[in-house]
Amino acid sequence: MRFSLLGIFIGLWFISSVVAAQNVIRFATEASYPPFESIENDQFVGFDIDLARALCQQMNSHCVFSHQPFDSLLASIEFGRYDAAISAIDITPEREQQVMFTHSYLMNGAVFVAKSGRFNSYQQLHQRVIAVQNGSSEQQYLLDYFVSHGTIAIPYASYQLALSDLQGGKVDSVLVDQAVAADWLHRHPGFSVVDSEITSKDYFGRGFGIAVNKENQQLADRFNQALDAIKKNGIYQQIYSHYFADEKKVYEN
Known part of the structure; x- marks a missing residue:
């Protein structure tokens, strides 16, 4: 052949x-x-x-x-x-x-980020407006534990938009991964973590x-x-x- x-x-x-x-x-x-x-x-x-x-x-x-x-x-x-x-x-x-x-x-874990001195505990975030990334574990955590206390969970396409709205005073806090928060807080004085890191095994x-x-x-x-x-x-x-x-x-x- x-x-x-x-x-x-x-x-x-x-x-x-x-x-x-x-x-x-x-x-x-x-x-x-x-x-x-x-x-x-x-x-x-x-x-x-x-x-x-x-x-x-x-x-x-x-x-x-x-x-x-x-x-x-x-x-x-x-x-x-x-x-x-x-x-x-x-x-x-x-x-x-x-x-x-x-x-x-x-x-990893998650933290609430807010304007420094405004909130000291998770309970103070009840009945507040919290931004979170759509589809994230943080969103599910808010829905399961905070919405029943009157918290309004606002989904965002990205955390950059959510954190921008936090700066602009359009939301009271953002729930985000601890490492992302640390990176952002390093560049944005005047904001800080509320209470302690959340490390629930069911979510994070x-x-x-x-x-x-x-x-x-x-x-x-x-x-x-x-x-x-x-x-x-x-x-x-x-x-x-x-x-x-x-x-x-x-x-x-």
Whole structure:
């Protein structure tokens, strides 16, 4: 049987293209959430972004990122639009019904942020207007524990808009991840945390995970193996220290 050189070339090109496609991991993220993810000079930056790139390098793969509204991230994974989602996503039983999560890569809690000196306790936030990101664990926490006390929970597409409205006096407080609050408060004097950090296991206690499709156990395993590897070789700690060197309440799992 005779083969043409052109046919062989096309066959090899097709095979290499398939292999290359398999080595690209498409991440969805909501890139308005510093220090975890944001866009600067048309580039994705932040802790989650650097972590994802380190994992991809460990896996001999290439990362590409797409910006999506937070409340659409898990649906994008469930229906196969992207391979994974990384966006400070709390691992919760409800979300595990929709997607599969990797091992936790960062522990977290939530805090109420308000104008300094205005509130001293959670109880003082009853019957107030609290801003929160739509689709977040913080939103569910407000609905479950504060709305019954007369609190009005206002959903926002992003925390940047919510915190902007807090500055403008349009809301009384914002419930947000502790690390995000710390980053924002560092740049906005006159605001502070109300009471203490909330670490309820039902909402925040299991930490952040990378979401993948429930049928893609292989990718979840690859992420977990890569995460273990970069924790052992020190790369994880380098990334962590770059973003959280001054923080005391955000811990590696």
